[in-house]
Structures are given as C-alpha cells and as structure tokens.
Amino acid sequence: MSVTVVPITPADVQRVAQFLHTHLNSRLHVDVWARSIIPPWRADAPNHGFMLLSAATVVGVYLAFYSERAIGGRRERFCNLGGWCVLPEYRLSSFRLLKAILAQEGYHFTDLTPSGNVIGINERLGFRHLDSTLLLAPNLPWPAPPGRVTSDPGRIERLLTGDDLRRYLDHRETAAARHTVLTDSGGTCHVVFRADRPKNLPFFASLVHVSDPLVFRRMFRPFTGHLLVRHRIPATLVEPRVAGHRPRPSVRLRSARRRMFHSPYLRPDQIDLLYSELVCVPF
Structure with a gap:
C-alpha cells in the first residue's frame, strides 16, 4: 500500500x-x-x-x-x-x-x-x-538561607531580568519544565529541571539549564535540599556540561544519556x- x-x-x-x-x-x-x-x-x-x-x-x-x-x-x-x-x-x-x-x-x-x-x-x-557524562547526586536536607531558593512563579518573575526572564517566560507553560531561582551575594541563577519518573514514580530531577554556573556551584547543596523538601525528589541527575561542575557528593553512572547535533559551524559548547x-x- x-x-x-x-x-x-x-x-x-x-x-x-x-x-x-x-x-x-x-x-x-x-x-x-x-x-x-x-x-x-x-x-x-x-x-x-x-x-x-x-x-x-x-x-x-x-x-x-x-x-x-x-x-x-x-x-x-x-x-x-x-x-x-x-x-x-x-x-x-x-x-x-x-x-x-x-x-x-x-x-x-x-x-x-x-x-x-x-x-x-x-x-x-x-x-x-x-x-553527556551523567552523575547522580543525592538530595540531602541541606538548609538554605531564607529567601535564597524559590520555585514560586511570582518571585521568579520578579528576580529574573533580561534574557533569563525571557527564557523563563518561554518555558513556564511547557509540560515538562520545572523552574527554580537561586540567589546569593554573587548573583542570580535560573535553573530548569524535569522530573523523570521511572515506573511512574517521581524520583530524579534532571538538569536542563543553568543560567549562572558559578552561583549554581555555590548554591548546589541548598538547591538539592529544596528539591527534597519542596518537590519530594530524592536525587538529581547532573550532566557536568549543563551544571558547569561535578558536584560532591555524586557518583558517575555507567549509562550516560546520548545527546547529538548536526551543524555546519556551531561548536558543542553552543548547543544546550x-x-x-x-x-x-x-x-
């Protein structure tokens, strides 16, 4: 036919x-x-x-x-x-x-x-x-300074500016993206993650986007504590290429995810x- x-x-x-x-x-x-x-x-x-x-x-x-x-x-x-x-x-x-x-x-x-x-x-x-190196980091109940980690949409819109705000507004209605903003004395970081559900259970947070790797590195522990307490997610899957560092504690997983691209001139670091x-x- x-x-x-x-x-x-x-x-x-x-x-x-x-x-x-x-x-x-x-x-x-x-x-x-x-x-x-x-x-x-x-x-x-x-x-x-x-x-x-x-x-x-x-x-x-x-x-x-x-x-x-x-x-x-x-x-x-x-x-x-x-x-x-x-x-x-x-x-x-x-x-x-x-x-x-x-x-x-x-x-x-x-x-x-x-x-x-x-x-x-x-x-x-x-x-x-x-x-696509993949690390597994446990989400432990690390304390966060008051007001420095938020998933509240209203606060996120007030904290983000410029391109970060535009990317948030572009993605806030998508079905899979979840958003958190981290702030410290050095700046603001917009984090996008998805909740992967093996066997229908919310179990892993998978990083998709980190706007400021330096802030994210400093705030990684409060971020994972927030995922555990606020989102009930016990572990985070981290691609160092996305996060900008290899967090501790974490373990490298044998089965990395595959990520591929085809471009006449863009470099791998220009692909997110x-x-x-x-x-x-x-x-």
Whole structure:
C-alpha cells in the first residue's frame, strides 16, 4: 500500500497525539501529547514534524520542535528532533520521515534523546556527539538561607531580568519544565529541571539549564535540599556540561544519556537543552 510523507500542521495535532498515545507512550494522555506537540514559545515553525499516511491513516510520526536563538551575535534557527514512532509494517518507510526533516535548509539540528539504532543512523548522517557524562547526586536536607531558593512563579518573575526572564517566560507553560531561582551575594541563577519518573514514580530531577554556573556551584547543596523538601525528589541527575561542575557528593553512572547535533559551524559548547522535547514532553 502506498505511503505518503506530509508535514504535521496544527490541524493534525489531535490525531498525531492519539497515535503517539496509542503506539509510543500510553502513560501520557492524548491531551498531554497534544499540548506537548506545540511549544508555547514564539517560533516561525514550518510544521510540527512529519507523518506517514496510508489511506489517510497515520502510520508513523516524527516530531520536530523549532526555535530561533541568539548565538555569537547572530540569529540561528534550530530544529530539535522529537518522538519517532512508526508502525512495524511500515518501518521500511521510517527513514523517509527523517529525510524530510533534514531536507529543510537553514537549520541546526539536535537530537537529545536518541537510542538504539537511531544513534548509528545519526552518526552516518554526520551528527556529532555532545559530552553527556551523567552523575547522580543525592538530595540531602541541606538548609538554605531564607529567601535564597524559590520555585514560586511570582518571585521568579520578579528576580529574573533580561534574557533569563525571557527564557523563563518561554518555558513556564511547557509540560515538562520545572523552574527554580537561586540567589546569593554573587548573583542570580535560573535553573530548569524535569522530573523523570521511572515506573511512574517521581524520583530524579534532571538538569536542563543553568543560567549562572558559578552561583549554581555555590548554591548546589541548598538547591538539592529544596528539591527534597519542596518537590519530594530524592536525587538529581547532573550532566557536568549543563551544571558547569561535578558536584560532591555524586557518583558517575555507567549509562550516560546520548545527546547529538548536526551543524555546519556551531561548536558543542553552543548547543544546550532548552527549546526542545526535553521541556515539552513529560515522558
């Protein structure tokens, strides 16, 4: 049976969400999938990825999340590769979805959650690996100076300014991002993390963004104490590339997460985890 590849438009979001709920992750309700597919930040998105259709029925999906970032004084356009799911009988057409996304000119591409044979496919297409060393730090009940650690949205908006405030406003309505602001005598740090849930249990906080690594380093213990007491999260997963340091106490995990990108000229240190499926999809 013939299969066609077409862009995912806003009108397609509900049926794409139903497909992903049924065939990729049923723990996420259809409405959660639908909310996750369309990011809340402003972006000139040509689509929300691509889908395979067979007789007008969705048989495969590859999500994409678009953003425009200021890097080195230039405006750079990004396309983050999201969930990729194709029904078994149509797997021979899977690569057509990836080819359609990568054929779009003028983008830097990131794939922040590749697994299995996707990693090898990306490597053959010229994707490079980011350092994804992963550490596990226990969240202990470290005390925090009064008012120096907050997850209150109102206080966060009052404390942040400039680009930090803009990034917070871009991400505050996403389904997966959680926000904390740390302050000390040296400055203010906006931290974005997600709660990863193995076996449906909120267990790990995974760092996504740290705006000021120096403040974060000084305030790491109060931050993890806040996660334990306020969010009931007993441990934090730390990528030193994101955090800017290797906290103590922590242990290195054998299985690091894979992070990959494809760009004609950007450096690995210019690639971060924001504006991606990591903040949009609470998988």
